[in-house]
Amino acid sequence: xxxxxxxxxxxxxxxxxxxxxxxxxxxxxxxxxxxxxxxxxxxxxxxxxxxxxxxxxxxxxxxxxxxxxxxxxxxxxxxxxxxxxxxxxxxxxxxxxxxxxxxxxxxxxxxxxxxxxxxxxxxxxxxxxxxxxxxxxxxxxxxxxxxxxxxxxxxxxxxxxxxxxxxxxxxxxxxxxxxxxxxxxxxxxxxxxxxxxxxxxxxxxxxxxxxxxxxxxxxxxxxxxxxxxxxxxxxxxxxxxxxxxxxxxxxxxxxxxxxxxxxxxxxxxxxxxxxxxxxxxxx
Amino acid sequence: xxxxxxxxxxxxxxxxxxxxxxxxxxxxxxxxxxxxxxxxxxxxxxxxxxxxxxxxxxxxxxxxxxxxxxxxxxxxxxxxxxxxxxxxxxxxxxxxxxxxxxxxxxxxxxxxxxxxxxxxxxxxxxxxxxxxxxxxxxxxxxxxxxxxxxxxxxxxxxxxxxxxxxxxxxxxxxxxxxxxxxxxxxxxxxxxxxxxxxxxxxxxxxxxxxxxxxxxxxxxxxxxxxxxxxxxxxxxxxxxxxxxxxxxxxxxxxxxxxxxxxxxxxxxxxxxxxxxxxxxxxxxxxxx
Numbered sequence: 094x095x096x097x098x099x100x101x102x103x104x105x106x107x108x109x110x111x112x113x114x115x116x117x118x119x120x121x122x123x124x125x126x127x128x129x130x131x132x133x134x135x136x137x138x139x140x141x142x143x144x145x146x147x148x149x150x151x152x153x154x155x156x157x158x159x160x161x162x163x164x165x166x167x168x169x170x171x172x173x174x175x176x177x178x179x180x181x182x183x184x185x186x187x188x189x190x191x192x193x194x195x196x197x198x199x200x201x202x203x204x205x206x207x208x209x210x211x212x213x214x215x216x217x218x219x220x221x222x223x224x225x226x227x228x229x230x231x232x233x234x235x236x237x238x239x240x241x242x243x244x245x246x247x248x249x250x251x252x253x254x255x256x257x258x259x260x261x262x263x264x265x266x267x268x269x270x271x272x273x274x275x276x277x278x279x280x281x282x283x284x285x286x287x288x289x290x291x292x293x294x295x296x297x298x299x300x301x302x303x304x305x306x307x308x309x310x311x312x313x314x315x316x317x318x319x320x321x322x323x324x325x326x327x328x329x330x331x332x333x334x335x336x337x338x339x340x341x342x343x344x345x346x347x348x349x350x351x352x353x354x355x356x357x358x359x360x361x362x363x364x365x366x367x368x369x370x371x372x373x374x375x376x
Numbered sequence: 377x378x379x380x381x382x383x384x385x386x387x388x389x390x391x392x393x394x395x396x397x398x399x400x401x402x403x404x405x406x407x408x409x410x411x412x413x414x415x416x417x418x419x420x421x422x423x424x425x426x427x428x429x430x431x432x433x434x435x436x437x438x439x440x441x442x443x444x445x446x447x448x449x450x451x452x453x454x455x456x457x458x459x460x461x462x463x464x465x466x467x468x469x470x471x472x473x474x475x476x477x478x479x480x481x482x483x484x485x486x487x488x489x490x491x492x493x494x495x496x497x498x499x500x501x502x503x504x505x506x507x508x509x510x511x512x513x514x515x516x517x518x519x520x521x522x523x524x525x526x527x528x529x530x531x532x533x534x535x536x537x538x539x540x541x542x543x544x545x546x547x548x549x550x551x552x553x554x555x556x557x558x559x560x561x562x563x564x565x566x567x568x569x570x571x572x573x574x575x576x577x578x579x580x581x582x583x584x585x586x587x588x589x590x591x592x593x594x595x596x597x598x599x600x601x602x603x604x605x606x607x608x609x610x611x612x613x614x615x616x617x618x619x620x621x622x623x624x625x626x627x628x629x630x631x632x633x634x635x636x637x638x639x640x641x642x643x644x645x646x647x648x649x650x651x652x653x654x655x656x657x658x659x660x661x662x663x664x
Binding site: 274275277278280281282283284285288292293296 | 457458459476477478479481482483485487489491493494502503505506507509556
């Protein structure tokens, strides 16, 4: 492995760099491998692109291409209509995800609690849920368009229907996995429904619910891109990619893909952070 | 302190001075098992766990149940707590059949069953609040504090169950059970997982608290010495399937009991040997 430890003497006197240096000393060993990994990946990609084996431009084109350089430098521009900076495109997509995902969380958790607490309902709905969750997000797009007639609600519906299954199924499982002892305590104390939910059901099922929420946020973000590609004429990072492809601005696609991956990573971290705050892992 | 181990209420004068015929006194007892049987459905038909169980327990009595594993002790007590219903016969408390679990028959669970996401105080408070939702807040909190003090856990009130030892958890579980003033306290091998010293400490505390509150106690144990120290009567179960009550031993030691004193009593070893003989000779567990 590379053992290029940052020299300690160099930045000794510079007080501004001190926190950076301390951070590097603590986390440097963890950070060096991914940095090298990414550098190698981008270099190989650039070399393949130069060699002429593919039409796909290399990562350097993001800077050398004027269109992408402008997009990169001005994410906040807004010339009206669909001609907006990538920040606004991403924000529009995120807004749809937020709406669809929130609906999925509300429906998934409440329906999951209902089904999880009733063995009969669980048996009755199990095949339906297992069947529906196998339907790919893209397959819902035509159904959503037919059912809702408009692009915007259809896109939100596609997010909802993609994200709801992991939340629903994990919530059901979480409720079913409540230790028998806790349920017995609830029975012998004849806890009210509210006390049972607040003191036993939710705390006990929360780790499962969060697992569902975390899987769902990733799926929701995947689905919005797919959905927007199919639904033409809306502001959003998905349609932005499709538009760029049709106009042959290949570098723009690559830039958008970087945005998508980065936002997806942030969303996952966000839910993981919430999970750590709300339902920390227990021994 | 009273030294009567058992208070007999409304007993028929013609009734012989014996523990063995409870079915006649069905209507007089506090807690009565009358011709109780319990089976579980299996692929090969009904598997009989308990059969022909007759037992009358008086109010305020401390009764221990002993027997080899699989003899249906836990099943028997779950008929009192109401988690299960008898397949035949009846279990009645003050003349009323037991239909479902309720806080008048509080259980101290084998593995404590404390909510890990609530503090010690909150665990007890939840029970108090469930049983007396309309009591003033300050009163409810005072009850919790009083019972935590009783088991010596005032200091640990704000800790979570995973931050305290097994013995302390069992104390919380007992405090939670006693805080709601049950008529019957059911303990399923409460001290089985504890070390010998903690176990003796808790036995003494339990006895002291019981002396003050005098609720009826039903307790499963594997430990004959524990039963002899705590109980008024020891119910010895035969082996399953179709287990029943083999014999009931009255334990005559005066209360309040002192462990050293009763162990010096010659009767102690007679009783102990009698119970050992029952468990290991007459109803030995066939370990194949």
